[in-house]
Amino acid sequence: MTLILLIALPLGGGFLAWMLGRFHAQAARWVSLAALGAGLVLALNLWAEQVGGEVLPNDGSWLVEFSRAWIPQLGISFHLALDGLSLLMIALTFLVGILAVGCSWHEITTRVGFFHFNLMWVLAGVVGVFLSMDLFLFYFFWELMLVPMYFLIAIWGHERRIPAAVKFFIFTQASGLLMLLAIVGLAFVHQRHSGELSFDYFDLLGTPLGGVTGMLLMLGFFFAFAVKLPVVPLHTWLPDAHTEAPTAGSLVLAALLLKTGAYGLIRFVVPLFPDAALAFTPVAMTLGVVGILYGAVLAFAQTDLKRLVAYTSVSHLGFVLLGVFAWNELALQGVVMQMICHGLSTGALFVLVGALYERTHTRDLTRLSGLWAVAPKMGAMGVFFAMASLGLPGLGNFIAEILVLVGAYSVNVALTVLATFGLVAATIYSVRLVSRAFHGANDGAWKFPDLSAREMVVLGVMVAGLVWLGLYPQPVLDAAAPALSQLLPVMPR
Amino acid sequence: MSRTDLTALSPLLVVALAAVAVLLLISVRRNHRATATLTLAGLVLGLVSISWAATVTPHQVAPLLIADGYALFYSALVLAAAVVVCLLSFDYLEQRGEQREEFYVLLLLATLGGLVLVGASHFVTLFLGLEILSVAIYVMVAYARSSPLAAETGIKYLVLAGASSAFLVFGMALVYAQTGTLEFRPLVAQLSAIEGSGLALPGMALMLVGVGFKLAVVPFHMWTPEVYQGAPAPVTAFVATVSKGAMFALLLRFFAALGPGEARPLLVVLGLVAMASILAGNLLALLEQNIKRLLAFSSIAHLGYVLVAFLASSAFGDEAVTFYLVAYFVSTLAAFGVVTVLSDNEREAERIEDYRGLFWRRPLLATLMTGALLSLAGIPLTTGFVGKFAVVAAGVEASLWLPVSVLALGSAIGLYYYLRLVVVMLSSLDAGAATESAADSGRTPADPGQTPAWPRAARVGGGAALALGLLALLLLGLGLYPGPLMDVIESSVSPLR
Numbered sequence: 001m002t003l004i005l006l007i008a009l010p011l012g013g014g015f016l017a018w019m020l021g022r023f024h025a026q027a028a029r030w031v032s033l034a035a036l037g038a039g040l041v042l043a044l045n046l047w048a049e050q051v052g053g054e055v056l057p058n059d060g061s062w063l064v065e066f067s068r069a070w071i072p073q074l075g076i077s078f079h080l081a082l083d084g085l086s087l088l089m090i091a092l093t094f095l096v097g098i099l100a101v102g103c104s105w106h107e108i109t110t111r112v113g114f115f116h117f118n119l120m121w122v123l124a125g126v127v128g129v130f131l132s133m134d135l136f137l138f139y140f141f142w143e144l145m146l147v148p149m150y151f152l153i154a155i156w157g158h159e160r161r162i163p164a165a166v167k168f169f170i171f172t173q174a175s176g177l178l179m180l181l182a183i184v185g186l187a188f189v190h191q192r193h194s195g196e197l198s199f200d201y202f203d204l205l206g207t208p209l210g211g212v213t214g215m216l217l218m219l220g221f222f223f224a225f226a227v228k229l230p231v232v233p234l235h236t237w238l239p240d241a242h243t244e245a246p247t248a249g250s251l252v253l254a255a256l257l258l259k260t261g262a263y264g265l266i267r268f269v270v271p272l273f274p275d276a277a278l279a280f281t282p283v284a285m286t287l288g289v290v291g292i293l294y295g296a297v298l299a300f301a302q303t304d305l306k307r308l309v310a311y312t313s314v315s316h317l318g319f320v321l322l323g324v325f326a327w328n329e330l331a332l333q334g335v336v337m338q339m340i341c342h343g344l345s346t347g348a349l350f351v352l353v354g355a356l357y358e359r360t361h362t363r364d365l366t367r368l369s370g371l372w373a374v375a376p377k378m379g380a381m382g383v384f385f386a387m388a389s390l391g392l393p394g395l396g397n398f399i400a401e402i403l404v405l406v407g408a409y410s411v412n413v414a415l416t417v418l419a420t421f422g423l424v425a426a427t428i429y430s431v432r433l434v435s436r437a438f439h440g441a442n443d444g445a446w447k448f449p450d451l452s453a454r455e456m457v458v459l460g461v462m463v464a465g466l467v468w469l470g471l472y473p474q475p476v477l478d479a480a481a482p483a484l485s486q487l488l489p490v491m492p493r
Numbered sequence: 494m495s496r497t498d499l500t501a502l503s504p505l506l507v508v509a510l511a512a513v514a515v516l517l518l519i520s521v522r523r524n525h526r527a528t529a530t531l532t533l534a535g536l537v538l539g540l541v542s543i544s545w546a547a548t549v550t551p552h553q554v555a556p557l558l559i560a561d562g563y564a565l566f567y568s569a570l571v572l573a574a575a576v577v578v579c580l581l582s583f584d585y586l587e588q589r590g591e592q593r594e595e596f597y598v599l600l601l602l603a604t605l606g607g608l609v610l611v612g613a614s615h616f617v618t619l620f621l622g623l624e625i626l627s628v629a630i631y632v633m634v635a636y637a638r639s640s641p642l643a644a645e646t647g648i649k650y651l652v653l654a655g656a657s658s659a660f661l662v663f664g665m666a667l668v669y670a671q672t673g674t675l676e677f678r679p680l681v682a683q684l685s686a687i688e689g690s691g692l693a694l695p696g697m698a699l700m701l702v703g704v705g706f707k708l709a710v711v712p713f714h715m716w717t718p719e720v721y722q723g724a725p726a727p728v729t730a731f732v733a734t735v736s737k738g739a740m741f742a743l744l745l746r747f748f749a750a751l752g753p754g755e756a757r758p759l760l761v762v763l764g765l766v767a768m769a770s771i772l773a774g775n776l777l778a779l780l781e782q783n784i785k786r787l788l789a790f791s792s793i794a795h796l797g798y799v800l801v802a803f804l805a806s807s808a809f810g811d812e813a814v815t816f817y818l819v820a821y822f823v824s825t826l827a828a829f830g831v832v833t834v835l836s837d838n839e840r841e842a843e844r845i846e847d848y849r850g851l852f853w854r855r856p857l858l859a860t861l862m863t864g865a866l867l868s869l870a871g872i873p874l875t876t877g878f879v880g881k882f883a884v885v886a887a888g889v890e891a892s893l894w895l896p897v898s899v900l901a902l903g904s905a906i907g908l909y910y911y912l913r914l915v916v917v918m919l920s921s922l923d924a925g926a927a928t929e930s931a932a933d934s935g936r937t938p939a940d941p942g943q944t945p946a947w948p949r950a951a952r953v954g955g956g957a958a959l960a961l962g963l964l965a966l967l968l969l970g971l972g973l974y975p976g977p978l979m980d981v982i983e984s985s986v987s988p989l990r
Contacts, residue, residue: 069976071976073979073980074886074979162916
């Protein structure tokens with residue numbers, strides 16, 4: 001039941017927020033906060049149980065499970081399950097959700113109720129994706145999170161929001177359809193072998209797949225996740241969507257939606273198609289490295305702050321792709337860390353840029369300079385998250401990227417060496433960002449209030465998270481370890 | 494005729510009697526509300542009588558009609574759609590000063606034609622049903638006599654439908670020449686008995702022209718946008734659903750009886766037709782500025798999707814076809830329902846611009862329209878999603894990789910124009926941010942004087958509201974919990990193969 005509640009809380013909260021928002025905008029915000037807070041408490045409670053050693057009997061890594069028949073005619077069940085990996089992602093989801101409500105407190109003044117409805121439904125979709133253990137259900141949630149996200153961009157976005165929203169929707173939907181074909185194909189291959197039609201993840205695991213069939217089906221899944229992650233050259237929707245989305249939209253997009261792609265790779269692509277994934281490894285790792293370097297170079301060239309941060313996402317998530325296909329314990333631990341740390345650090349950068357935009361109505365780096373004198377708190381935060389982004393030791397991102405690189409080194413030395421240059425490039429664009437925006441003379445004669453207490457709280461939580469993950473990442477590594485060690489043997493190296 | 498025969502035909506009889514009763518009522522006293530009520534009662538009674546007819550299934554009535562679970566399921570679908578159209582038409586006609594009452598006679602007759610089609614087991618009944626349906630629709634399409642567009646549309650439809658009927662009859666004649674029978678079952682047995690199909694194959698190909706015209710699949714689709722645009726919105730809803738659905742039910746029944754050897758050459762053709770419909774429908778819809786024409790092109794694509802499941806020619810495929818048709822009925826009726834209630838006596842709400850900012854003026858209608866469009870696009874939570882999933886599953890099961898890939902491509906293209914409409918409904922009435930924020934903070938909605946006068950904020954009448962509410966419920970309910978309906982479909986399509 002806890003699992004149902006985890007999905008129902010944002011769904012119900014969102015609906016309530018919409019209804020109350022018609023009468024009172026503030027009520028929508030508080031209702032959303034309360035629902036998400038309750039979800040976070042539930043998730044942390046589950047984490048405490050895991051630390052306490054409570055797992056399901058005979059089922060190594062799974063903590064909670066829920067299964068009911070849904071469409072029995074097609075072998076579809078409402079099957080949810082949670083292990084350490086999903087748990088971490090869900091805790092991140094609720095945390096980021098709360099921050100998203102926090103950072104749009106003043107930014108969103110129109111149609112507040114409907115805004116929170118959409119925000120909460122995106123989060124519900126994300127939670128559903130992290131919990132689904134039935135591929136039909138997974139696809140259901142996968143698509144479900146798109147529509148409200150589309151609304152978030154199309155209604156509350158910036159000037160060119162409509163093309164960006166449409167591009168986002170069509171990219172993800174078209175790749176999703178390929179995944180749908182692959183899901184159905186996989187289910188029928190399984191039916192041919194076992195005589196039983198089922199979309200259950202555990203039934204489909206270990207389906208014997210021939211070379212070409214396996215590769216095609218694997219590519220169907222890979223495409224959907226690669227668009228979400230995003231993998232160069234399927235990334236072009238991302239800068240547009242990020243740039244045009246409202247702050248909360250960018251935050252949720254960067255911190256959560258991209259992670260569903262990474263999660264899908266770990267949970268579905270490799271375990272369901274180990275042979276095809278093994279054969280695909282060199283290509284995928286190369287794409288990862290290309291993403292790391294390409295994203296970094298483009299980030300360096302941007303003058304729009306949001307686009308800059310968006311391209312750093314492309315670069316950082318290249319590490320995720322590299323790590324997933326390295327498929328050893330170190331690399332996967334690094335991937336999990338990267339998913340969380342990127343969520344916090346990049347999310348925070350979007351919040352900062354959003355706050356800056358709220359005050360100056362520009363995101364143009366050529367017009368912004370010398371802001372440290374105007375807003376020292378903002379400057380300090382900017383430096384902190386830029387440092388996190390470049391992988392400063394002591395912050396979470398460093399742990400994540402080092403783990404991925406060490407893990408990948410044992411699989412492919414040349415690519416790992418190339419990937420390391422991504423860290424150098426990250427230093428360059430991060431330093432450029434800070435020196436352009438915050439140092440130098442205040443040429444634009446900017447004058448605006450510094451970060452408010454509310455914004456400091458939002459960013460402070462992220463600072464605390466990154467410092468904690470940088471100094472003492474063990475709890476997170478421990479939480480993910482059982483799930484990962486369960487997954488590791490499927491693709492032996 | 495035995496008592497069982499009468500029981501098995503009770504839905505048909507009820508609707509036919511209702512048509513006569515409505516005619517008599519009109520001749521005694523012209524009253525729009527009474528006529529509509531009587532019509533509604535007849536249709537609902539017809540629906541109720543299906544459960545009575547179900548007690549004797551399967552039952553063959555003469556060689557002409559069959560009342561099996563399959564026929565009854567589609568009868569229920571046709572009648573339910575007719576109920577919705579009837580409810581929508583009342584408010585629509587109420588606004589218009591012309592003679593309204595005869596419309597209901599035609600509606601009942603067209604429904605009767607649909608019922609005959611879905612129960613046909615003989616080419617004669619096929620033709621009979623088709624003609625009852627078509628002739629009634631000729632008049633319904635041109636019902637707004639005062640407008641030149643209606644007359645033009647009526648003539649267009651009449652000529653094209655007449656020509657396609659001719660093809661159908663000629664095809665039947667050829668098949669008859671070869672096999673000596675017009676009854677489905679003996680005919681199929683004859684076909685498999687003879688070596689080389691002779692005249693039968695060209696005959697059936699000609700019949701497909703007639704069928705293809707009714708279904709509006711490429712290359713017989715040219716009439717669709719014209720008729721959709723020119724006909725009154727409730728009639729368009731009827732043409733888009735009942736007329737196509739009943740024809741498809743018949744096609745499925747005939748092909749399911751046909752052995753794989755006889756069906757294969759035709760299935761190859763239908764495969765090409767399906768792919769062409771999906772691509773042409775979706776591509777042509779991209780540039781459309783008129784919402785009724787847009788939905789016309791989208792319906793061409795949807796029939797293409799259904800054909801993909803049809804090509805699977807398996808029991809699972811039949812179920813997928815049936816489920817998809819139900820989903821298509823619900824979504825299409827909902828979309829045209831919104832168009833209908835937004836129309837007024839000057840013109841119909843058919844321009845995309847008419848929908849600008851609908852979300853903020855008429856939130857409920859806009860939400861329903863969004864739901865219908867998302868359902869047509871196959872997005873989760875809606876019944877269209879489950880339908881599309883079933884179709885894809887049927888296609889993949891039969892290894893129809895090419896048609897299924899075209900389907901995926903087509904729905905990706907389709908998203909673009911469905912979303913364009915949603916975006917228009919979401920955008921603010923004018924670019925000025927001031928009005929936007931005033932309308933949004935929930936205080937006073939934008940002054941109607943400032944907003945474009947179109948479409949007028951007419952109140953949605955009780956009947957239309959009931960119909961739309963029902964459709965909204967189905968749109969969501971069948972999307973979330975399709976199990977029970979699938980059970981019903983599974984048992985009702987089982988007599989086919």
